[in-house]
Amino acid sequence: EKGGYEHFMLKEIFEQPNAITNAFRGRLLPALEMIKMEGVQNNLSQFLEAKRIIIVACGTSWHAGLVAEYIIEELTRIPVEVEYASEFKYRNPIITPKDVVIAISQSGETADTLAAIKLAKEQGALVYGVCNVVGSSIARETHAGAYTHAGPEIGVASTKAFTTQITILTLVALHLAKEKGSLTKTEFNELVHELERIPEKVVEVLQVSDAIKEIAQSYAHATNCLFLGRGVNFPVALEGALKLKEISYIHAEGYPAAEMKHGPIALIDENMPVIVIAINKGHYEKTVSNIQEIKSRKGKIIAIVTKGDVVVKEMADHVIEVPETLEWLTPLLTTIPLQLLSYHMAVLLGKNVDQPRNLAKSVTVE
Ligand code: F6R
Numbered sequence: 001e002k003g004g005y006e007h008f009m010l011k012e013i014f015e016q017p018n019a020i021t022n023a024f025r026g027r028l029l030p031a032l033e034m035i036k037m038e039g040v041q042n043n044l045s046q047f048l049e050a051k052r053i054i055i056v057a058c059g060t061s062w063h064a065g066l067v068a069e070y071i072i073e074e075l076t077r078i079p080v081e082v083e084y085a086s087e088f089k090y091r092n093p094i095i096t097p098k099d100v101v102i103a104i105s106q107s108g109e110t111a112d113t114l115a116a117i118k119l120a121k122e123q124g125a126l127v128y129g130v131c132n133v134v135g136s137s138i139a140r141e142t143h144a145g146a147y148t149h150a151g152p153e154i155g156v157a158s159t160k161a162f163t164t165q166i167t168i169l170t171l172v173a174l175h176l177a178k179e180k181g182s183l184t185k186t187e188f189n190e191l192v193h194e195l196e197r198i199p200e201k202v203v204e205v206l207q208v209s210d211a212i213k214e215i216a217q218s219y220a221h222a223t224n225c226l227f228l229g230r231g232v233n234f235p236v237a238l239e240g241a242l243k244l245k246e247i248s249y250i251h252a253e254g255y256p257a258a259e260m261k262h263g264p265i266a267l268i269d270e271n272m273p274v275i276v277i278a279i280n281k282g283h284y285e286k287t288v289s290n291i292q293e294i295k296s297r298k299g300k301i302i303a304i305v306t307k308g309d310v311v312v313k314e315m316a317d318h319v320i321e322v323p324e325t326l327e328w329l330t331p332l333l334t335t336i337p338l339q340l341l342s343y344h345m346a347v348l349l350g351k352n353v354d355q356p357r358n359l360a361k362s363v364t365v366e
Helices: 008-014 016-024 044-048 059-076 085-090 111-122 137-141 160-180 185-206 209-219 231-248 257-262 284-295 311-315 331-348
Strands: 052-057 080-084 099-105 126-131 144-147 224-229 251-256 273-277 300-306 318-322
Touching: 008 016, 008 331, 016 160, 016 185, 044 160, 052 059, 052 085, 052 111, 059 080, 059 099, 059 160, 059 231, 080 085, 085 111, 099 111, 099 160, 111 126, 111 137, 126 137, 126 160, 144 160, 160 185, 160 331, 185 318, 185 331, 209 300, 209 318, 209 331, 224 231, 224 257, 231 251, 231 273, 231 331, 251 257, 257 284, 273 284, 273 331, 284 300, 284 311, 300 311, 300 331, 318 331
Parallel strands: 052 080, 052 099, 099 126, 126 144, 224 251, 224 273, 273 300, 300 318
Antiparallel strands: none
16 A cells, blocks of 8 residues: 555655646636635635735644745735744634635544534634545535645655645745735736646656765764755745654754744754755845854755756765746745655655654644
8 A cells, every 4th residue: 555665755755746637626626717715706706805815734734824925925915924823723713704714634533623523613704624535624614625636645744744745835926926916817827827836746756766865875964954945945944853753763853944043053063964945045145154154164965956957066065956947936846855754764764754752644633
């Protein structure tokens, strides 16, 4: 049932081109220049008149929410807040019927997220769910929503659920942008066509798996790792760090690259691997100077770069290339090497990749 793969996690990482295609099938309609999301369409006025969108989720799903915050705000100009479901529930949050709450959950059974949904409903907000498991509690509790259609995710570390959640939320953003007129026709069509090309670009990224395995060999002894990214790739850095922590038990932290100088730079020495998302979008030059700062403190640099990059290649100890795409779609590509890196590290260390200690696939206690 692992389809020839050694672990479910690896199988699920490699399923992502199909999973993303399944997530947008019937919804992404480039020829018609439109997006078809029933749950959005049926509640259109509430979405378009929303004062703000509040996203609630936990763990990896929360990271997908953070990625969506950048995308939804940029494409629709609707303010977005992202909260840990557990914090939202217990801090007496301000919610009104003018808010739209989006709950993201792979399992659809996360107790904290479910509790946040119930509270939002009591306060009169429209609650839209993004779930993978069909018929799950969260899918049933929400007013409307979209399934990710990623297929069963068995590995405890979430992979294809994350990229399909981002796909769905990008579709929601595009749908709203079209209705709102917040994008030009050209911008809209460019995004729609490029999203359609993402699965084949993911196929291309997956080919670096063996090269990443080699890189992992040089760092499997590390006790700490730093993950850096800017803009829409900052949450990808957080997700990269979470994956490494979960399955390899190596301590890792994700940071916005520019925040490094406000503290974490003190950690950098020749024993500190730093994984930097340094693609040619979103303040590339600034990221390059962040890399310079790490290099001058002898940190080891593993950089995720755009195919054909020459500047970062000169500075980094290792580079992993991803194909070029539009800025708002880059997380769907930059995430993949980070998943593979944590996977190969954990395997090299002999850890139980699919069932890491102390973790469960769905967390049904608050
Ligand atoms: C990370 C992971 C967890 C879950 C979190 C939320 O790999 O699996 O952090 O993302 O427990 O779970 P769902 O999405 O099922 O609500």
